[in-house]
Amino acid sequence: MGDAKMEHGKKKVKKRGRSAVFWLLTFLILMVIFLVCAQWSYRYVIESATERAEGTPITIAPQEGISVDIPLGSGTESIAKILKDKGIIRYPFIFKIISKFEGYDGYYKSGVHILKKGLTYQQIMKILTANPERSPSVKVTIPEGYTYKQIADLLAKKGVVDREKFDEVANNYDFDFDFIDDIPEGRKYRLEGYLFPDTYEFDPKAGEAAAIKKMLTRFNEMITESEYKRMEKLGMTLDEVIIIASLIEREAKVSSERPIISGVIHNRLNSKDPSMRKLQIDATIQYIFLNEQGSVKEVLLTEDTKIDHPYNTYKHEGLPPGPISSPGEDSIRAALYPEGDYLFYVQKEDGTGEHYFTKTYDEHLSAMDKAKKNKQSKE
Structure with a gap:
């Protein structure tokens, strides 16, 4: 009976001994983990502090880096995913932890940033909180x-x-x-x-x-106040002026002729003769071809002037329904300040881009004959 008690006591001593060893080993393992973490944290804080203290901007040439577009309103979690998808970071979770620990949350700037692989998390955060690349x-x-x-x-x-x-x-x-x-x-x-x-x-x-x-x-x-006052004097709207300016822009080859071509258009529009109010401007026919076929014709034929289209100024009186081009400043000014009392013009066909301007139909026919001879002599 006494031997049994002694045996039982020895078992208790052995259990207590094993328990003490287990807790000692656990304590030592925890201490090692703690020391490793403390050392890592210390190095992290020191490196981070040093990096912040240096304050030198991190710049990466666009051709050497990766463009990362951070959408407006992106949070740290979505930014971490973008960086992971781009191959800039491997662990989004760590990026989020460090971001919060460092106080970068809420300070990332939307826009395109240039990053590259191999950067520290701090460097990435520094770049993302700087102004984005324009x-x-x-x-x-x-x-x-x-x-x-x-x-x-x-x-x-x-x-x-x-x-x-x-x-x-x-x-x-x-x-x-x-x-x-x-x-x-x-x-x-x-x-x-x-x-x-x-x-x-x-x-x-x-x-x-x-x-x-x-x-x-x-x-x-x-279009300043001065231009609007001039329109009022002419009794025209801005849209009408821009339509005329667009015609001038497409018809004039020589800048000095813009006001004279404008004068022809104004004079015909104000004519009491219905036939004169048909402007018969080739550029309006070319506008039809350009929009419907993608290109202008090298030479317009008589049959082209018979096209049934609202922009055909050979068939319809007055201005076309809208502008046929984007006129520049000179053409807009010319539309507002027409010159001359001519009713017709025809290109000289001598390579200068200039026109013959005439007042009567007979003079116009003579000018057309001259232009035809100029073209034949060039050929």
């Missing part, structure tokens, strides 16, 4: 006399706009300009003539409305 602008020159379609196609080709979206915005967007409200309804291209020709710097990321607004703003700057 979107590369695209310089585009809109030539005077371009039509709406030509402008839209050019901007699409340059990567500034999406072609289909451009049409949708141009025809339906509510631009905050008074002159837009005065454009008659029903035109296929609402802004034909109003996208002012000039050299622009476009931001491809800004969208179609921004690109159009830039051109409309430039147009609005050109």
